[in-house]
Amino acid sequence: MTAGIGKFVAALLFGMTLTASSLAAEPVTPKLTDKLSSLLQKEMRSVQAAMTAIHSAMVMGQHEKVAENAQQIHDSFILAQSLTKQDRQDLMAAVPEDFVKLDQEFHQLSASLAEAGRNENTGQQHKLFGEMTRNCIQCHSTYVSDRFPGVQSISD
Numbered sequence: 001m002t003a004g005i006g007k008f009v010a011a012l013l014f015g016m017t018l019t020a021s022s023l024a025a026e027p028v029t030p031k032l033t034d035k036l037s038s039l040l041q042k043e044m045r046s047v048q049a050a051m052t053a054i055h056s057a058m059v060m061g062q063h064e065k066v067a068e069n070a071q072q073i074h075d076s077f078i079l080a081q082s083l084t085k086q087d088r089q090d091l092m093a094a095v096p097e098d099f100v101k102l103d104q105e106f107h108q109l110s111a112s113l114a115e116a117g118r119n120e121n122t123g124q125q126h127k128l129f130g131e132m133t134r135n136c137i138q139c140h141s142t143y144v145s146d147r148f149p150g151v152q153s154i155s156d
Contacts, residue, residue, distance in 0.1 A: 027146035031094035036087060043076050051132070054113070058125050066125055067117030073110035099143050106135045 029037065050069040057065035083091065092100075109132045116124035134154060141153040 025096065025098070025142045028095045028099060028143045029146050033087075033090045033094075036091055036094065039083075046076055047073055047136075051129075051136075054125075054129060057117075058122065058129060061122065063117045063120040063122075063125075065117075067114045070110045070114035070117055074107050074114060076107075095143070099139070102135060102139050102143075106132060106139070109135065 032040065050073045053069045054066050057063075057069065109128055113125060113128040113132065116128055137151060137154055140148045140151045145151070
């Protein structure tokens with residue numbers, strides 16, 4: 001009887017492992033159309049340049065540059081760009097809802113960072129910049145692990 005229970009528990013744990021691994025996000029890169037892939041890469045290069053500029057500006061107390069670059073990130077929001085109806089359908093078919101939420105959160109954080117820059121609040125800028133960085137790492141480790149295999153998700 002106990003051997004039967006042991007086998008049942010082992011099978012249950014094995015099934016839970018399979019279920020958990022099947023729920024892991026798959027990279028979205030292969031699912032994107034060439035146009036969407038190009039747009040996202042262009043946006044990411046812009047975000048990367050702005051994040052670098054923000055970091056330097058924060059360290060030098062250049063609040064106006066923090067605000068300007070953070071606002072630029074916010075305004076680059078991919079879903080707010082002029083995509084065709086077909087592009088939007090292709091994007092929604094390629095990415096899970098959580099990807100969209102993460103992207104929206106990132107752009108909201110950048111708007112908050114722009115406000116902290118306008119308010120010359122260095123502490124808030126630092127906090128928000130850290131949250132934005134964690135957001136980038138979470139997205140890259142979850143949804144573009146095929147492009148960035150060395151990025152691992154981090155815990156708070």
